[in-house]
Amino acid sequence: MSDQLISKKEVLDLTGISYGQLYRWKRKNLIPEDWFVRKSTFTGQETFFPKEKILERVEKVQMMKDSLSLDELADLFSLSASNLKLTKEGLIEKGIVSEPVLNIFLETQGEMDEFNYHEILKLYILSNLLESGNIHMEEGKMLLQLLNDHQKILQQPKAVICFIRKLGISSCLVSMSGEGVLLEKGTKLAASISIEQCAEELKSKLT
């Protein structure tokens, strides 16, 4: 990964949090275990973090910790399904999905009145891709088919969904651990989107 790394000391300097807070957040799973990158330096081993991710996370936690408890925050950051249910109106009101996209979704999935977290996430990914103009309606249906067939994609934060096209024929695929996908010369990557990013955007819209 080409992510820039930042040492633990620099994180504390830049954000003003203390060691105690950092360790508490780690205990509460506010900072995922795999962000702790150990590297050896001249003073022994030191811990590094992916720079952008950790700074963004610390800022979010600091901003929201007054209104929410740390456990609630952990739920917010984790990808596990929270017991949340929304209606069609609620979804449109919160700006998660527009009406035309919702209609496409209902067309393929069947009519429903209440949406659970996984369905909302599917919807959000669909609306994100459709509204960026990178994929068209048929491909949107393909995406829903893919997500229906492989439910576990939504629980895998590192997964990246890719749309490829060659000679006007399109297809989509998922890289479960988020590694780059190499393409043959005639193939074009039409769109790619990461589950983790979607889930986080979605969660911030939901609160």
Added chain:
Amino acid sequence: METKALGNLIINGVGSVNGGAFHKVEINGKGTVNNDIECEKFNCNGTGTIHGNVKTEKGKISGAAKIHGVVKAESLSVNGSASISEAVLSRKLEVSGSSAIGGSVKCDEMVLNGKAKIAGDCEAEIFHAEGAFKIDGLLNAETIDIKLFGESKAKEIGGRKIKVAQHRESLFKLIKSLFPLKLEAELIEGDDIELEGTSAQVVRGKNVKIGKNCEIGLVEYSGEYECSTDSEVKESRLI
């Protein structure tokens, strides 16, 4: 848990059973359970062996139990020489005997009076130790209170308040020369750190107080710093 209507599992002597859900599980003797068990009360007094996970409200292990799996409990007390091959999750955990845990430990309150070996990380809100322990991963707790009684080791220690004290009784002076009361760690990080008898490569914190008999490679502090003359600190930096 709907275990009220369930029966009890009691093994007195030699016996083997296939696991399942029970109200009360008691193993007195050489019992073997070959699968996962779920129960309200778990009591193991002999050399019980469990090939599976244990989920219980209240667990007590007094003999030399061997559990090949994860233990999940509301409160768990270990008095004998238990060995648990995977993680331990418990709201309250008390270890008084010598136990070995192959995975990581996660609990709210941990009291350690005997000898414990933990191969993974150890996370708690309150960690209280009066004994010898060896933690191969990170010891992470809000409050860490360690009274040294033997040789203890942790790879890394992190928390808000970390206090390590050496035992003061004069009777121990004789034995002390034979068995050093020492805590060894590579890295100690916290807000308020008070150390005695500790050897560490790096200590980082806001307020750092180094007491007697310490050997520290590097101290980095941002608030107050105090160092006793009995200790050896190679380098200290204000940041």
